[in-house]
Amino acid sequence: MLAGVGELDDVREFLRWWYGPGLDSPAGALTADAAVPPDLAQWHSVAARAGVPVTFQDRPIALTRLSPEPGGMLPFWAENQNGHHWAVDSRNRVFARESGSEDWLPTGEDLRGFLLHCTIREAIIGAPEKFTVFVPESVLGDALESFEPLGFPALASEEPETRLWAGAGALARVTLPPVGYEHPSEQLWMITVAVPRGADIQGYEARFGVPSSGGVTGPAAGRPPEEPPF
Numbered sequence: 001m002l003a004g005v006g007e008l009d010d011v012r013e014f015l016r017w018w019y020g021p022g023l024d025s026p027a028g029a030l031t032a033d034a035a036v037p038p039d040l041a042q043w044h045s046v047a048a049r050a051g052v053p054v055t056f057q058d059r060p061i062a063l064t065r066l067s068p069e070p071g072g073m074l075p076f077w078a079e080n081q082n083g084h085h086w087a088v089d090s091r092n093r094v095f096a097r098e099s100g101s102e103d104w105l106p107t108g109e110d111l112r113g114f115l116l117h118c119t120i121r122e123a124i125i126g127a128p129e130k131f132t133v134f135v136p137e138s139v140l141g142d143a144l145e146s147f148e149p150l151g152f153p154a155l156a157s158e159e160p161e162t163r164l165w166a167g168a169g170a171l172a173r174v175t176l177p178p179v180g181y182e183h184p185s186e187q188l189w190m191i192t193v194a195v196p197r198g199a200d201i202q203g204y205e206a207r208f209g210v211p212s213s214g215g216v217t218g219p220a221a222g223r224p225p226e227e228p229p230f
Contacts, residue, residue: 011046017196037088056125058077073095074088085097093109094107094110120152133193135190136187140189144191147170148165161176163175167193177189191208
């Protein structure tokens, strides 16, 4: 893990790093059934103490609405349009399925890792300080030179190539761009860079050639001119 982002090892410490010290604020009592895995109950407790929303697109199922299926699976997370759902088994392994399917498929993640993965992903999605660039594959390595992959697999609702990265004081989500952003001669990649609430993003904006007001650039982004000052 990169120096300065050790907070990514734990949901509580990540949220404190990303949103500030509000996790020490009191929260209402949370009631969890004995069948709810401890890691899931703890996630709900920590998220309730963040003082701000920590999910913006996909969402956890409320503890009071958790209901194990006859086969033992416990659905606990849902995609924003209910196209995909995630469940945990008795061994804390996470599975996913599409709406309309009865088959739970393994994700390769355990519950603790999945919850951290989704918390980081949601932080990028909901970050007020972020920008998106489209980078040709030939310069993708240079663009991510000061970042390290976090090792999470793509969610079932994402393109299989999607990955999360961490840099000094920043996070990045790398995925294939939507239809309409093709490059005439090589594959483009869409990189979203986000920083914690109140942090300075201008160093990364300058590196990627993004105007200081932020926003989405076109497919002309190339090699970053310099390392970010973080």
